[in-house]
Amino acid sequence: MKYSKWFVRVNWITLVLIFLVVIAGSFVRITGSGMGCPDWPKCFGQWVPPTDSSALPSDYKLIYSEKRAKKVEKFGNILTSIGMEETAEKIRNDKSILYEQDFNARKTWTEYANRLFGFLAGNGVLLVFLWIMLKYRKRKLVITATLNLVLLVFQAWFGSIVVATNLVPWTITVHLFLALVIIGLQLYLIRLIAPSQQRNIKVSKQFYALVFFIFVVTFFQMFLGTQVREEIDHLTKAGIGREGWSENLGMIFFIHRSSSWLVLILITVMFWISRKSKDLRIIHWAFAMLAIELLSGVILNHFNVPGLVQTAHLLFACVLFGILMMATFRLKTKEIA
Structure with a gap:
């Protein structure tokens, strides 16, 4: 089956965007900007984050620390339900997780840029999925595109957990693993549709x-x-x-x-x-x-x-x-x- 050139191009562009998310995530890590946005998917409760702490309420640290505590408790319950009681208790008892950093505009906008790349990559994966469902409903394409979209949604949710747990080390490793699986699925899609890869x-x-x-x-x-x-x-x-x-x-x-x-x-x-x-x-x-x-x-x-x-x-x-x-x-x- 012959696929349109634009469909192939969109898949290559989506692959590049996924790589950019990985690069942006690494830059966030080395600059210590992972907690630049204490909430997810918004940043300080806004779609476009502030540039100065004066735009935030005086008790913003307490507000986001309490929100984090609720997310950590929910995540702990999930871990307990799948048999990871020891890990769940370790996270619940780690009070450093609830520590809220001072507002830093550079770190906030670095993390925000990372999320923008994630948004673009997510839309690329969604576009590929919809394109396949509407025009190319071949079994392998449907399964691969569906799995990639589901994993990307899970990756986005898990990103919120990484933030909520204040960058607990093992969550970052899992985050990378999911990114590599998504890259692999996107490469397999390209293998199925791109003449140069067939x-x-x-x-x-x-x-x-x-x-x-x-x-x-x-x-x-x-x-x-x-x-x-x-x-x-x-x-x-x-x-x-x-x-x-x-x-x-x-x-x-x-x-x-x-x-x-x-x-x-x-x-x-x-x-x-x-x-x-x-x-x-x-x-x-x-x-x-x-x-x-x-x-x-x-x-x-x-x-x-x-x-x-x-x-x-x-x-x-x-x-x-x-x-x-x-x-x-x-x-x-x-x-x-």
């Missing part, structure tokens, strides 16, 4: 297994990265500077760093095998993305974790994840005589 590339079983293994390790690496970042946040709050990070980060950082070099070696091998094949340019792109990703990782490890470098580190990790996922879709094994 041509399969024949490779040996060994080569395909290598690509798939690297994809799995990269996926695992991204979660190790969030754990490393959470540990750094914890050490920073405890007053431990960069000079003490290496001895306090422990095994998670060691595995994260070592796995990165393992992936580099494997992708270098893939690149060398495929260097003369025009059909395997997707592997060449993966090699380029990983090289940039590792460079940003080295800068993060040896210098003062510049904010933009940290954002770039996550961006190129997500792009590498996307390229490898597209490769697993397009590569097909062939029998070797």
Whole structure:
């Protein structure tokens, strides 16, 4: 079935918007702007947030702290209902969650920009879903678009939980996981409709297994990265500077760093095998993305974790994840005589 060029373009644009949400979310994290808006989906009860604390009631901290307490209690009840009583009690008893920060216009508008990107990406996913339901009601498209829309709605709701719990570390990891699943579903949609992605590339079983293994390790690496970042946040709050990070980060950082070099070696091998094949340019792109990703990782490890470098580190990790996922879709094994 042939799909309209605009339908294909809208899907690519939606993918870019989803990536922009991930980038914006990373920038929010490194600037400490996650609590710039204490409520959700509005920001300080407004669709367009204020620029000065004078526009807020004098007791705004108490107001939003009480609202947060109600959301935390509801979330705790949900966790209890699915058998996570210990986690629920830990959240309920963590009084730091209810601490309300002073109004900061820069942080508020940084978080607001993140939400705007989320709004645009959400509308892109919704538009794709409606387009499919009205014009292209093929089974795979309907299932994928529906699942993506449902996950995006859940992701938006979970974003409110991340805010309500004052950025409890594990909720941020779950938030990233959901974002990667949404990216994967959008890539699969593009695979189904875009002519450029429908041509399969024949490779040996060994080569395909290598690509798939690297994809799995990269996926695992991204979660190790969030754990490393959470540990750094914890050490920073405890007053431990960069000079003490290496001895306090422990095994998670060691595995994260070592796995990165393992992936580099494997992708270098893939690149060398495929260097003369025009059909395997997707592997060449993966090699380029990983090289940039590792460079940003080295800068993060040896210098003062510049904010933009940290954002770039996550961006190129997500792009590498996307390229490898597209490769697993397009590569097909062939029998070797």
